[in-house]
Amino acid sequence: MKNTFKSLTLAVIASAGTAFYSCTPSSSGNEAAETATNSKTYYVSENDTVNFALVNDYFTSLVNGDGSVAKNSVTPGYKSIGPAFGDTLSIDQEVEQWAKIATTRSNQNIGILAATGITATEEPYTGDWVYMWGIYSCMHNESGKDISVPWHYSVKIENGKIALAYKFYDDLKPAMEVGAVVMAD
Numbered sequence: 001m002k003n004t005f006k007s008l009t010l011a012v013i014a015s016a017g018t019a020f021y022s023c024t025p026s027s028s029g030n031e032a033a034e035t036a037t038n039s040k041t042y043y044v045s046e047n048d049t050v051n052f053a054l055v056n057d058y059f060t061s062l063v064n065g066d067g068s069v070a071k072n073s074v075t076p077g078y079k080s081i082g083p084a085f086g087d088t089l090s091i092d093q094e095v096e097q098w099a100k101i102a103t104t105r106s107n108q109n110i111g112i113l114a115a116t117g118i119t120a121t122e123e124p125y126t127g128d129w130v131y132m133w134g135i136y137s138c139m140h141n142e143s144g145k146d147i148s149v150p151w152h153y154s155v156k157i158e159n160g161k162i163a164l165a166y167k168f169y170d171d172l173k174p175a176m177e178v179g180a181v182v183m184a185d
Contacts, residue, residue, distance in 0.1 A: 041122040042129075048117030051130045051157050058162060059110045059132075059153075065102025067095030075163045082167040105138040105147075128157040136169070140177075147174045 045051065054073055061069035071091055080089040089097065102108070112134040119128050132155070137148045151169040155162055176183070 042118040042120045045117035045119045045128050047119075047128055047157070048115075048130070050160075051117050051128055051155075052115050052132075054157065054160070054162065055115075055130045055132060055153070055155050056112065059112075062094065062098040063102070063108045063110055065099045067091075067098060070095055070098075073162050075158055075161045078161075078163060078165075080165045080167060083169050083171055104141055106141055108138040109136070111135040111137055125156075130155045130157060140174075143177075145177055147177060149174050 058070050058073040061067055061073070074091045078091045080091075080094050081087065112132055114134075115130060115132045117128060117130050120126055130153075132153045133151070135148055135150050137146065139146050149169050149171075151167065153168075154166040156164040
């Protein structure tokens, strides 16, 4: 539990730092090499394009409700953590969850707004990370209501596969919108 909290904390800090770093002008145009030379704890990943495609294909497979690409995109010990503290899913559980979701929703869109990739150089976080932000949208078939939920994923890549995913989104608001959760008077 302590390592999960430390990982979650680093993921959030790195996301904020990466977003700031990505918007900072560079004088030389070679940010990754410069940052690595200066012994930073992370630098812009050289693998970001490949990693972005991996994570995008993974999400698309889940949202389409088949999960076959998602299962082939992860390491054997993959875990998905969140949105609430202590929520953890294996790849089989995550694929099953999204397959069920696909039967209750239509017009699903993962709505990626931004993505950035870093390579962390400090243990235990060493390796490539992908951070994606977006707004998931769909129509809840039973109620006919449109749902829109901002989300953020922090994804650890190991040997070209997804090893770990931290997901952050508000799951209460959409549950209230479709009547699955009702406020007490």
